[in-house]
Amino acid sequence: MTYDPFHPIHRPRRLRTTPGMRNLVAETRLHPAELVLPVFVAEGAADPRPIASLPGIVQHSRSSLVDAVQEAYELGVGAVMVYGVPLTKDARGTGALDPDGILTQAVRWCVEASPQLPVIADLCLDEFTDHGHCGVLDESGRVDNDATLVQYAAMAGVLADAGAGILGASGMMDGQIGAVRSALDDGGHTDTALLAYAAKYASAFYGPFREAVQSSLVGDRFTYQQDPANARESVREVALDVAEGADIVMVKPALAYLDVIARTRADVDLPVAAYVVSGEYAMIEAAAAAGAFDRRRAIEEALTSVRRAGAGILATYWASEVAGWLRERR
Ligand code: PBG
Numbered sequence: 001m002t003y004d005p006f007h008p009i010h011r012p013r014r015l016r017t018t019p020g021m022r023n024l025v026a027e028t029r030l031h032p033a034e035l036v037l038p039v040f041v042a043e044g045a046a047d048p049r050p051i052a053s054l055p056g057i058v059q060h061s062r063s064s065l066v067d068a069v070q071e072a073y074e075l076g077v078g079a080v081m082v083y084g085v086p087l088t089k090d091a092r093g094t095g096a097l098d099p100d101g102i103l104t105q106a107v108r109w110c111v112e113a114s115p116q117l118p119v120i121a122d123l124c125l126d127e128f129t130d131h132g133h134c135g136v137l138d139e140s141g142r143v144d145n146d147a148t149l150v151q152y153a154a155m156a157g158v159l160a161d162a163g164a165g166i167l168g169a170s171g172m173m174d175g176q177i178g179a180v181r182s183a184l185d186d187g188g189h190t191d192t193a194l195l196a197y198a199a200k201y202a203s204a205f206y207g208p209f210r211e212a213v214q215s216s217l218v219g220d221r222f223t224y225q226q227d228p229a230n231a232r233e234s235v236r237e238v239a240l241d242v243a244e245g246a247d248i249v250m251v252k253p254a255l256a257y258l259d260v261i262a263r264t265r266a267d268v269d270l271p272v273a274a275y276v277v278s279g280e281y282a283m284i285e286a287a288a289a290a291g292a293f294d295r296r297r298a299i300e301e302a303l304t305s306v307r308r309a310g311a312g313i314l315a316t317y318w319a320s321e322v323a324g325w326l327r328e329r330r
Contacts, residue, residue: 204279
């Protein structure tokens with residue numbers, strides 16, 4: 001029999017004929033346990049405060065935080081990631097090291113609200129410095145890498161004492177994982193895990209986050225966060241963090257860096273996380289609000305693409321909502 005091009009033998013469409021068939025052959029699925037919910041907690045807030053550039057997301061008060069954390073846990077979300085928004089800032093970010101500071105308090109409130117849910121505390125100075133940088137500055141106004149490591153090491157002990165099971169090292173200082181690991185171990189916190197923001201790019205997509213944490217940054221982070229043009233550089237950054245003792249490596253942002261996620265997944269055997277950042281969230285919300293596309297489908301497609309690229313853990317502001325959808329579907 002000769003091949004009739006008008007009657008193909010190979011028909012990939014067979015596996016797409018029904019919802020059941022598509023479900024059977026799906027290569028990638030979302031699961032609530034792999035979703036991480038970032039939360040912002042504002043010092044002194046009596047009520048949750050909306051964040052204009054992040055529709056649907058708030059700066060939490062203590063009680064709205066507790067509700068959000070309990071809801072996330074009940075929906076099966078895998079972890080919460082906590083950011084503190086302090087009332088006062090200074091050049092050295094001293095508030096970050098205060099055992100009664102807003103971040104440390106917020107960690108305790110999360111642990112109390114849901115003792116089973118892992119709490120990831122953001123280990124960085126930028127919310128606490130009056131210049132808004134992720135580290136301390138030297139006399140010439142440059143971010144002083146090694147002086148910052150000392151601050152991170154101290155901050156790590158305070159956050160671990162407060163009950164954070166995981167510290168998210170997001171500052172992009174060289175050697176931060178090694179320094180923090182060694183300080184934690186010396187302080188007896190050998191079980192506190194490190195989530196390394198291993199490949200973190202200097203991204204415009206962090207825009208709404210700056211409003212969310214009331215960042216005082218003037219200028220940019222190009223001397224410590226990565227150049228969006230570079231992928232091989234991520235291989236090096238990730239390898240260094242693995243060598244220094246990272247437990248989980250993260251790529252950030254996610255949607256604009258799927259190639260970096262895929263490469264990281266191929267290179268390392270640690271869990272790989274990816275962070276769908278504030279601007280990526282805001283873009284989809286804005287387009288959906290403008291009627292450009294179906295909101296739920298766009299969110300599911302975006303998160304599935306990050307999963308498909310190779311991230312096993314997804315940090316997303318949609319975590320609880322998506323976990324709710326996944327529950328509905330069961
Ligand atoms: C810095 C930090 C940032 C984000 C998380 N941690 C901002 C930055 O690096 O400028 C951004 C997260 C987001 O945009 O959702 N500690």
